[in-house]
Amino acid sequence: MISEPSRHCTVELQALPSRIGQVRRIISAQLRYWHLDPLIDQAALGVTELLTNVHRHAQPDKSCTVDIELLLDRLTVSVHDHDPRVPTVNEADSFATSGRGLALIAAVSESWGVRPSGAAGKAVWFTLPATCDTSTLPPLAVYGSTTDGPFGSAPISPEAVAAAPARSAVVG
Numbered sequence: 238m239i240s241e242p243s244r245h246c247t248v249e250l251q252a253l254p255s256r257i258g259q260v261r262r263i264i265s266a267q268l269r270y271w272h273l274d275p276l277i278d279q280a281a282l283g284v285t286e287l288l289t290n291v292h293r294h295a296q297p298d299k300s301c302t303v304d305i306e307l308l309l310d311r312l313t314v315s316v317h318d319h320d321p322r323v324p325t326v327n328e329a330d331s332f333a334t335s336g337r338g339l340a341l342i343a344a345v346s347e348s349w350g351v352r353p354s355g356a357a358g359k360a361v362w363f364t365l366p367a368t369c370d371t372s373t374l375p376p377l378a379v380y381g382s383t384t385d386g387p388f389g390s391a392p393i394s395p396e397a398v399a400a401a402p403a404r405s406a407v408v409g
Contacts, residue, residue: 244271244307252291252299252318260284260303264314271307276365279345280305280314283363286338287316290361295320307367315362323351324361
């Protein structure tokens with residue numbers, strides 16, 4: 238029996254502004270691989286806000302771990318850091334340029350919360366409904382298996398073959 242590809246991805250990093258864009262690209266690529274393209278914008282926004290909070294507020298260091306996990310019809314994104322202080326949702330002034338991160342996460346996610354990890358830190362997480370078809374994940378390659386190749390198995394008509402220009406793979 239062939240098992241499905243892993244639906245869990247972990248990235249360890251220092252929450253620095255230069256790394257946040259890299260993590261967004263990693264999250265986006267993983268969600269594309271899982272065929273969850275409709276969730277990319279929400280997940281990227283949420284992880285950006287959580288990593289920005291680590292960068293601005295976490296003590297004693299900025300090291301953290303981003304986890305994304307797809308279980309059944311739920312995508313969970315969490316950021317673990319070493320600061321045990323629990324974040325709070327602020328009522329930001331209408332002219333404030335910051336202070337809306339958790340409110341944004343609450344607005345775009347299905348649910349969110351904080352899991353303390355004793356004196357070692359916490360995990361702030363949010364979930365998104367994965368309502369798109371997640372059963373179409375690409376299969377894992379298996380040694381000795383046969384596939385249709387990258388072009389699928391659609392039949393090609395003789396007219397299409399005759400109309401195609403001839404190409405050579407031989408140099409010269």
